[in-house]
Amino acid sequence: xxSEQERREIEAHARHYPNNRAVCIEALKIVQxxxxxxxxxxxxxxxxxxxxxxxxxxxxxxxxxxxxxxxxGKHVILLCxxxxxxxxxxxRLRQHLGDRLxxxxxxxxxxxxxxxxxxxxxxxxxxxxxxxxxxxxYQDLDPARIDEILASYQQEEEKSTDGNAAHS
Amino acid sequence: xxxxxxxxxxxxVPKNGTVMDGANQLGxxxxxxxxxxxxxxxxxxxxxxxxxxxxxxxxPACATPAMEGMKVFTHSGQAVTAQKGVMEFLLINxxxxxxxxxxxxxxxxxxxxxxxxxxxSRYTETKRVVANKNLGPxxxxxxxxxxxxxxxxxxxxEIAGIMELGMVGRGEHSEILxxxxxxxxSELSGNVIDLCPVGALVSKPFRYSxxxxxxxxxxxxSPHCGLGSNLIVQIKQNRVMRVLPRENEEINECWLSDKDRxxxxxxxxxxxxxxxxxxxxxxxxxxxxQTALEFVANGLKDVKEKYGAESIGALGSAHSTLxxxxxxxxxxxxxxxxSVDHRVRQSDFRADSQMQGAPWLGMPIAEISxxxxxxxxxxxxxxxxxxxxxxxxxxxxxxxxxxxxNPIDDDLLxxxxxxxxxxxxxxxxxxxxxxxxxxxLKGVExxxxxxxxxxxxxxxxxxxxxxxxxxxxxxxxxxIGNLAQHHPRYTDxxxxxxxxxxxxxxxxxxLGEAANSVGAYxxxxxxxxxxxxxxxxxxxxxxxxxxxANASQMLGMDDAASGxxxxxxxxxxxxxxxxxxxxxxxxxxxxAADLVVMMTAYKSHAAIQDNxxxxxxxxxxxxxxxxxxxxxxxRVQSFNGVVAxxxxxxxxxxxxxxxxxxxxxDGFDYETSEQVRGDVLPAGNDVSAWLNSRLGSxxxxxxxxxxxxxxSEGLQRIGEVPIYQADLIVRRAESLQRTRDAAAPxxxxxxxxxxxxxxxxxxxxxxxxxEGEVQLPVAQDDKLPxxxxxxxxxxxxxxxxxxxxxxxxxxxx
Ligand code: SF4
Ligand code: FES
Ligand code: FES
Numbered sequence: 015x016x017s018e019q020e021r022r023e024i025e026a027h028a029r030h031y032p033n034n035r036a037v038c039i040e041a042l043k044i045v046q047x048x049x050x051x052x053x054x055x056x057x058x059x060x061x062x063x064x065x066x067x068x069x070x071x072x073x074x075x076x077x078x079x080x081x082x083x084x085x086x087g088k089h090v091i092l093l094c095x096x097x098x099x100x101x102x103x104x105x106r107l108r109q110h111l112g113d114r115l116x117x118x119x120x121x122x123x124x125x126x127x128x129x130x131x132x133x134x135x136x137x138x139x140x141x142x143x144x145x146x147x148x149x150x151x152y153q154d155l156d157p158a159r160i161d162e163i164l165a166s167y168q169q170e171e172e173k174s175t176d177g178n179a180a181h182s
Numbered sequence: 183x184x185x186x187x188x189x190x191x192x193x194x195v196p197k198n199g200t201v202m203d204g205a206n207q208l209g210x211x212x213x214x215x216x217x218x219x220x221x222x223x224x225x226x227x228x229x230x231x232x233x234x235x236x237x238x239x240x241x242p243a244c245a246t247p248a249m250e251g252m253k254v255f256t257h258s259g260q261a262v263t264a265q266k267g268v269m270e271f272l273l274i275n276x277x278x279x280x281x282x283x284x285x286x287x288x289x290x291x292x293x294x295x296x297x298x299x300x301x302x303s304r305y306t307e308t309k310r311v312v313a314n315k316n317l318g319p320x321x322x323x324x325x326x327x328x329x330x331x332x333x334x335x336x337x338x339x340e341i342a343g344i345m346e347l348g349m350v351g352r353g354e355h356s357e358i359l360x361x362x363x364x365x366x367x368s369e370l371s372g373n374v375i376d377l378c379p380v381g382a383l384v385s386k387p388f389r390y391s392x393x394x395x396x397x398x399x400x401x402x403x404s405p406h407c408g409l410g411s412n413l414i415v416q417i418k419q420n421r422v423m424r425v426l427p428r429e430n431e432e433i434n435e436c437w438l439s440d441k442d443r444x445x446x447x448x449x450x451x452x453x454x455x456x457x458x459x460x461x462x463x464x465x466x467x468x469x470x471x472q473t474a475l476e477f478v479a480n481g482l483k484d485v486k487e488k489y490g491a492e493s494i495g496a497l498g499s500a501h502s503t504l505x506x507x508x509x510x511x512x513x514x515x516x517x518x519x520x521s522v523d524h525r526v527r528q529s530d531f532r533a534d535s536q537m538q539g540a541p542w543l544g545m546p547i548a549e550i551s552x553x554x555x556x557x558x559x560x561x562x563x564x565x566x567x568x569x570x571x572x573x574x575x576x577x578x579x580x581x582x583x584x585x586x587x588n589p590i591d592d593d594l595l596x597x598x599x600x601x602x603x604x605x606x607x608x609x610x611x612x613x614x615x616x617x618x619x620x621x622x623l624k625g626v627e628x629x630x631x632x633x634x635x636x637x638x639x640x641x642x643x644x645x646x647x648x649x650x651x652x653x654x655x656x657x658x659x660x661x662i663g664n665l666a667q668h669h670p671r672y673t674d675x676x677x678x679x680x681x682x683x684x685x686x687x688x689x690x691x692x693l694g695e696a697a698n699s700v701g702a703y704x705x706x707x708x709x710x711x712x713x714x715x716x717x718x719x720x721x722x723x724x725x726x727x728x729x730x731a732n733a734s735q736m737l738g739m740d741d742a743a744s745g746x747x748x749x750x751x752x753x754x755x756x757x758x759x760x761x762x763x764x765x766x767x768x769x770x771x772x773x774a775a776d777l778v779v780m781m782t783a784y785k786s787h788a789a790i791q792d793n794x795x796x797x798x799x800x801x802x803x804x805x806x807x808x809x810x811x812x813x814x815x816x817r818v819q820s821f822n823g824v825v826a827x828x829x830x831x832x833x834x835x836x837x838x839x840x841x842x843x844x845x846x847x848d849g850f851d852y853e854t855s856e857q858v859r860g861d862v863l864p865a866g867n868d869v870s871a872w873l874n875s876r877l878g879s880x881x882x883x884x885x886x887x888x889x890x891x892x893x894s895e896g897l898q899r900i901g902e903v904p905i906y907q908a909d910l911i912v913r914r915a916e917s918l919q920r921t922r923d924a925a926a927p928x929x930x931x932x933x934x935x936x937x938x939x940x941x942x943x944x945x946x947x948x949x950x951x952x953e954g955e956v957q958l959p960v961a962q963d964d965k966l967p968x969x970x971x972x973x974x975x976x977x978x979x980x981x982x983x984x985x986x987x988x989x990x991x992x993x994x995x
Contacts, residue, residue: 054362068361069338069348076350 016059020048024063034064038074042081051082079133086129087122089167092146095132098139103156107143108132110157114164127171128164186252201232201243201254212256213265213294215272215379216331217244220436221340227272227331229294231264232256240264262298269298275310275354276380277326284322285381287394291329312357317347318365319920320372320444322389328382330356334374341437342368343575343595358382367922369568369905372443376426376436387447387917388424392416397423400824403811404442405501405804406909407567408694409433409547410813411442415805415824422446422805422825432548433817439568440921441905441912446805448914455785455800456829466790471830475837478797479844481777482517485750488776491518495736495748498524498707499755500696501909502834503809505858506801507698507705509838509850510754516847520709520730521748524702526756527664527695527903527975529739529763529985530672531732532880534710539874540703543814544691545659551576555599555655555688557585557616557648559679560609561663563594565905565923567693571595583655585648587612589665589900590972591965600647605967606898606987610671611885613678615645620685623649629681635674635882652686659689662875665902667695668763668986674882680875692875694814696909701812704872705862708732738771739764739985750777754834755801757910759788760976764985766954769794781834784910788981800831803911807833808855810863818867820859897935899951900966901975901986908976927974928961929992935969936962939992948993949973951984957995 016024027040041064045056052060052075061068075081079092093111095104108119111130115123122129138144141153152163183194186204193204200223205212215227225245232243235253240260255261273295280286312325330349335358338345346366349356360366366374375385397416404411411434416424425446427438434442458474459466469477485493496514498507502524511522525531550573564571575596578584583599591603602612614632619641621628628636641649652658660683666675676692683690694700702708709730731748734740738747739762751772762768772778772794780786780795783803789795801807806827810820827833835855842850852858863869906912906924918924929949931941941947941960948957949971956979966972975986983990 057361067345067348068364069345072350072361073335073348077352 016045016063017048020044020059021063024060035066035070038064038066038071039078039081042071042075042078046081051085053083079131085122087126088171089127089148090129090131092131092133092136093119094134094136094142094144096135096139098135099143102142104143106157107145107155107160110160114161127167184248184250186248186250186254188254189256195248199248201234201241201246201248201252202230204248204254205243205256210256212243213298214244215290215294215329216333218333218336218377221333221336221377224332224336227329228268229265229272231261231268233258233260233264266298266300269295270300270304272329273299273303274305275326276329277309279327283324283327283381284384284389285327285378289381290379291327310354315359316365317360317383318367318371318922319917320386320440321366321375322384322386324382324384325357325359326382327380328358328378329380330358331379332358333377333379334358334383337374337377338366338368341373341572342370343572344368346371347374365922369440369564369923370437370572372440373427373437385424385444387444392418392423401428401821402805402824403697403819403821404438405697405811406441406445406912407439407569408543408696408699408814409567409569410697410811410815410817410819411438411569412819413438413442415446417825420825422449432546433813434569437569437572440918441568441908444918445912445915447916447918448911449803449805451784451914451916453784453914454828454831455782455798456831458800458830459785459798461793461796464793471832474797474799475840475844478777478779478799479841481779481796482750482845485776486517489749492521492730493749494519494752495521495731495750496523496707496752497526497733497736497754497756497758498522498702499526499761499909500524500694500699500702501911502698502702502755503804503807503855504698504701504705504812504862505809505855506754506834506838507702507707508858508862509835509842509852510752511706511708512849513838513842513845513847514730514752515706516842516849517845521732521736522707522730523709523733523736524707526733526737526758526762526768527668527986528672528732529668529670529734529987531734531740532673533676533877534708534732536878536880537710537874538876538878539872540700540812540816540869541692541875542700542816542873543661543693544689544875545815547573547813547815549657550574550659551580553577553582553657553659555583555585555651555658557587557652557658557660557679557682559587559613559660559662559675560666560669561586561588561661561693562590562592562665562902562905563663564592566664566695566903566908568905570693583651585651587616587648588663589967589970590902599651600644602644602648603965603967605970606665606669606900608967609666609669610674610678610883611639612645613675613682614639614882614885615641616648617678617682617685619646619649620653620682623653624685626685629684631879632678632681632882635885639885649682649686652682652688656687657689658686659683659691662692664693664695665900667692668901670985670987671883673877673880676875677877677880677882680877690875692814697811697813700814700816700869700873701810701818704812704869734763736771737762737764737768739767747771747774749775750779751775752779752781753795754781755783755910756780757782757784757786757788757913758794759792759981760907760913760978764988765975765981766952766984769981781837782910783831784914788978799837800829801834801837802827802831806831807835809833809835810855810859812869816869816873818863818869820856896969897990897992898970899983899986899988899990900970900972901980901983902972903976904974907974927958927977927980929958930961930963930966930972931970932964932966932968933962934964935966935971936960941992941994946995948995949983950991950993951988954982954984956980956982 031037214230230243231240233255402413412428412430414426457468585600758768
């Protein structure tokens with residue numbers, strides 16, 4: 015079942031679209047925002063709300079990389095694996111990221127902090143290789159830069175959990 | 183019209199026409215996979231690339247709109263290079279496992295690869311592998327072979343009305359699947375097997391059993407629903423291996439329902455009766471034909487002498503052929519009885535004296551898609567008439583308004599404009615309201631014979647909306663479905679519907695339950711003689727006083743005529759414990775008879791175990807005899823046997839002929855089934871003069887308000903016939919019996935009724951009708967009207983119950 019909040023948000027979007035089917039991407043994004051990812055149940059919920067068939071929504075959900083059909087970690091790293099980035103050293107970066115995180119593309123770190131996903135062209139080919147972490151965009155990457163970026167997320171988290179840790 | 187040129191030949195297509203349309207018109211073949219004339223354009227396979235003058239790149243013929251003066255080249259260097267290029271790409275990931283692929287020999291990819299593919303592949307990288315899916319008992323998958331044409335997906339969306347298959351993922355990762363673990367349950371699902379241009383979706387029952395080039399193809403006609411779908415039956419070594427659609431735009435188009443497609447398994451069932459059987463001293467024994475036929479003839483003669491000819495009755499099935507039913511009634515009438523009928527699930531025969539002809543669809547099937555408004559009364563539309571339901575969906579897609587008056591609210595997979603979901607005993611008053619509304623709307627008097635009945639009725643908003651829909655949108659039609667035909671007030675339903683149709687000036691028709699529903703009337707397999715159809719109108723029955731007993735009277739199902747059962751019965755292609763309105767009484771009545779002769783293709787368990795039968799005569803199913811069906815639209819379609827009869831099985835018309843001879847009756851010296859047909863049908867086989875669903879003058883009975891609810895009394899049964907229980911053959915089709923539609927019956931009721939009776943879902947309860955009782959689990963369906971329990975009929979687990987729409991009581995067990 016959709017939560018009240020999810021329902022309200024979907025309805026707000028629905029007003030801008032000519033029909034139910036057109037709002038389905040937004041609806042999937044909303045469910046993902048609230049639940050972290052879109053489960054089978056999430057698909058069924060949206061399907062029911064928009065009077066679509068689950069099979070149709072599933073086609074939409076799996077077409078778009080940014081809709082997650084499996085649970086993801088706290089941060090999602092989208093590493094571009096399209097042609098410009100490939101030429102500019104994607105493979106080295108993938109190797110490096112994988113080593114640092116101890117996972118392969120498609121996996122989530124054991125601590126649930128990072129999920130690494132390959133992604134098609136991020137549209138910044140002139141600054142290849144490129145990746146995104148959640149909403150943030152990083153370009154002209156090399157292994158050193160990647161270490162910096164990962165460290166910044168680690169630090170940020172430590173900061174935010176410090177308070178709690180102190181009490182325990 | 184747009185004029186242009188393909189390969190130098192001029193052609194013109196209507197506005198919005200495509201290059202592919204033009205090529206089809208000219209008979210120029212453009213290779214293609216995703217294009218299908220009945221589906222929307224997807225243009226995703228690119229196999230149809232052609233050269234177009236002044237276009238810089240090749241264009242897909244299926245998606246390129248024709249333009250005035252355009253010059254298209256389908257076989258030029260550029261076109262062929264493009265086509266070959268596409269083929270190379272398609273084959274990159276294709277496993278090329280033709281030797282073990284069922285599609286081999288009838289595969290578009292294989293054919294086109296021969297024409298456009300290279301003899302060896304330049305691709306050395308690893309191929310993609312896709313996991314197979316379990317889509318249920320009918321469709322087998324090999325998804326690595328899929329070329330992502332999405333025909334199967336579009337079929338679901340556009341024809342079956344429900345998108346069960348989707349394409350998930352993107353690019354290299356795309357695959358076809360049903361949403362998480364779902365199977366494909368549509369009653370039209372088998373068509374994706376035909377549509378799939380490769381071996382990704384193949385028939386599960388047929389899999390690995392034969393190669394297409396080993397099979398001979400014979401034409402036939404479906405014996406199941408009233409449509410008369412055209413079939414190709416494929417044979418190997420005198421065995422039916424597979425059934426495919428034979429395209430007929432006016433009937434089934436290029437489709438088949440799963441019932442038509444997969445029922446053939448029942449023809450090869452273990453339960454086939456291959457030798458005559460006689461019960462002697464309570465023990466069943468096989469015997470030869472001579473013995474069996476003499477036993478029957480002597481038995482009939484004995485009964486006639488002892489009790490009079492009127493005590494002989496015959497019941498046929500509307501799944502039997504015109505010839506069989508004609509000879510059946512001729513035999514009985516020749517013996518001096520007029521008790522012959524085929525309407526074993528009908529319960530209201532009040533209209534018999536006023537029938538003007540054989541009830542029929544009232545219009546050609548093909549015109550249904552052009553209707554602008556429809557009213558369907560009492561029908562499990564999709565399950566009873568799968569392809570007719572598809573036609574109706576097409577009509578709705580083009581703007582038609584669908585209205586229903588029904589005791590059930592199953593998803594019709596299309597928009598329903600107005601729906602009146604009412605208990606069976608309120609259907610008549612609902613129709614009365616619509617009649618009142620339409621009369622007011624048109625400012626006409628209520629017809630005399632309905633005036634009394636309608637005096638207390640006032641039109642509800644729904645009734646008014648239905649009336650407006652019918653009167654404002656033309657062409658329109660009213661159809662009476664199977665549930666209404668079995669309804670205890672069928673006559674009133676018919677009469678009211680007919681008045682509504684007349685006043686609103688729309689078509690009026692009865693949806694034929696079986697392949698030969700119309701033909702059975704024309705053959706004279708009804709107890710009121712031969713007032714229409716049947717050119718030999720002076721058969722004996724009429725001379726002997728006309729009116730015989732109807733099915734309900736013969737089987738002791740008619741309260742008013744209790745004790746009127748016959749002493750001897752001939753049952754043709756029936757299983758009375760499943761096929762009658764009140765199965766409990768039918769079996770009881772038959773058990774009390776002196777002689778029950780069953781002409782059947784199967785060893786019917788009940789007949790043997792319940793011991794009501796005395797002789798079983800093995801007769802040929804439709805594939806082993808020639809014959810004729812007259813479809814619900816009045817189309818006469820004759821067919822030949824496609825295989826030789828199994829074992830000692832004989833075509834029923836021949837059995838009846840021999841019986842007629844042994845009994846020394848006149849007019850039984852036919853040599854061919856065509857001669858029999860010639861006795862029934864006029865030259866040219868035009869039966870249109872005998873088609874008429876209207877009833878003569880007949881007063882509508884008073885409209886009672888719905889019965890008060892008194893606890894568990896006053897509960898009504900809604901007894902539909904499940905799709906895969908409708909006839910003897912489909913009941914024995916193994917794969918169909920494993921589908922969701924063949925699930926064991928449950929006692930469906932609304933949540934509020936469950937609460938009122940203190941029942942839980944899945945709780946097993948005792949259900950009683952008259953003296954019979956069954957135990958079934960409860961299931962919840964909140965769309966059912968109050969005080970109704972929906973329990974399928976025609977199923978062994980509910981055979982002990984009584985009337986399909988009669989009262990039922992519930993007890994906790
Ligand atoms: S399964 Fe067959 S019909 Fe469906 S997309 Fe694949 S190739 Fe086309
Ligand atoms: S290819 Fe990586 S951003 Fe375009
Ligand atoms: S047939 Fe035209 S693109 Fe597939």
